[in-house]
Amino acid sequence: MGGFLTAERITEEQDLWSKVKDDIIKTIAQAEGDAHDDGSYGPLFIRLAWHSSGTYEAESGTGGSNGATMRFEPETSDPENAGLDKARKLLEPLKEKYPTISYSDLWICAAYVFLKESGGPSLEFHSGRVDVPEAGGEGVENGRLPAAEYGVKDKTIEDKDEEERVNNWQATAEHVKQIFTRMGLSLREACALICGGHLYGRCHRENSGYAGKWVTEPTVWSNEYAADMIEDTWVFINNHSKMLGKDIHEEVCPVAGNKQYVKKLEEDDSWDEDQQMMLVADMILLWDDEFNPHLKEFAEDSDLLKKEFGEAFKKLTELGCPWKKEVVEEN
Ligand code: HEM
Numbered sequence: 001m002g003g004f005l006t007a008e009r010i011t012e013e014q015d016l017w018s019k020v021k022d023d024i025i026k027t028i029a030q031a032e033g034d035a036h037d038d039g040s041y042g043p044l045f046i047r048l049a050w051h052s053s054g055t056y057e058a059e060s061g062t063g064g065s066n067g068a069t070m071r072f073e074p075e076t077s078d079p080e081n082a083g084l085d086k087a088r089k090l091l092e093p094l095k096e097k098y099p100t101i102s103y104s105d106l107w108i109c110a111a112y113v114f115l116k117e118s119g120g121p122s123l124e125f126h127s128g129r130v131d132v133p134e135a136g137g138e139g140v141e142n143g144r145l146p147a148a149e150y151g152v153k154d155k156t157i158e159d160k161d162e163e164e165r166v167n168n169w170q171a172t173a174e175h176v177k178q179i180f181t182r183m184g185l186s187l188r189e190a191c192a193l194i195c196g197g198h199l200y201g202r203c204h205r206e207n208s209g210y211a212g213k214w215v216t217e218p219t220v221w222s223n224e225y226a227a228d229m230i231e232d233t234w235v236f237i238n239n240h241s242k243m244l245g246k247d248i249h250e251e252v253c254p255v256a257g258n259k260q261y262v263k264k265l266e267e268d269d270s271w272d273e274d275q276q277m278m279l280v281a282d283m284i285l286l287w288d289d290e291f292n293p294h295l296k297e298f299a300e301d302s303d304l305l306k307k308e309f310g311e312a313f314k315k316l317t318e319l320g321c322p323w324k325k326e327v328v329e330e331n
Helices: 007-029 042-053 084-097 103-117 169-183 187-197 224-231 280-287 292-300 302-318 322-330
Strands: 234-237 260-263
Touching: 007 042, 007 084, 007 103, 042 084, 042 103, 042 187, 042 302, 084 103, 103 302, 169 187, 169 280, 187 224, 187 280, 187 292, 187 302, 224 280, 224 292, 260 280, 280 292, 292 302
Parallel strands: none
Antiparallel strands: 234 260
């Protein structure tokens, strides 16, 4: 941006974003009823903001939310981004209505608006991300976003220890650590981000091949993800597993080839729509000695998680942004 903004220009900018935010609230609510999952498009916007930011590499300063490069190949068809075309399409009418704003700002703003609406942290939105122009635009290469079963993909569901930990889960833990460290984030920030992010929304067989929601109310802020991870018993399953002699409920049954965790059914329980799931990449927060102490703190204190998740999400979504670069260059 550069230079100082006049008071008049600042007011214009604030008015503009306040209108955009109102329209984002209306867009999120279009999912009410049966239109989408749990009656909100909000979780899709959290994932869009995370995946557009989570490509950042601190060392080279490449990737990140600035540029909105998910519009371009090979990033558009990164398997990890499956399903996010829907989120981008939902925001398209807003970009048409407010042509001066960038896609990169709009995608991040949509997530902030939902976080606040859902009772999560209220984050100050900083605009100023600049889109890579359509002509000749290139996306970030695949492989920068985390995979849910990294290093354990070919294991069978019998391939686990007495505590239900899939053999070689350490490879997934290492992978997740490397990805967040590459972005310049700490393991505590990574833990806060996953504990806050996977409160929201669901896995979809048609996108990732996994299925189900992490918590019972996936559109409302809580620390249920962290608390349930510790308190409940999680069982490793695949597409044809059975529990108490019954097939796994379709809500939490992954596609053939994929494995995930589901909450153990007790003798007198029966399957219902409220079944919960975890990915291997979630369970590592419980098993890994470097993640576990942070998980425990967040499980015990929802306000602490809200504060630290909010700070980490703002940091994540501003990695590599123009105003951050100016700060680095000035120092
Ligand atoms: C270890 C890191 C992570 C892995 C491996 C991972 C993996 C996944 C997978 C496989 C899905 C299912 C996508 C689908 O089938 O539609 C998903 C959904 C989601 N993730 Fe993550 N994720 C990670 C971290 C995060 C973080 C840090 C956030 C946010 C701060 C986040 C937010 C979400 C949200 C909100 C959804 C639900 C989207 C919807 O309802 O459509 N994830 N994630």
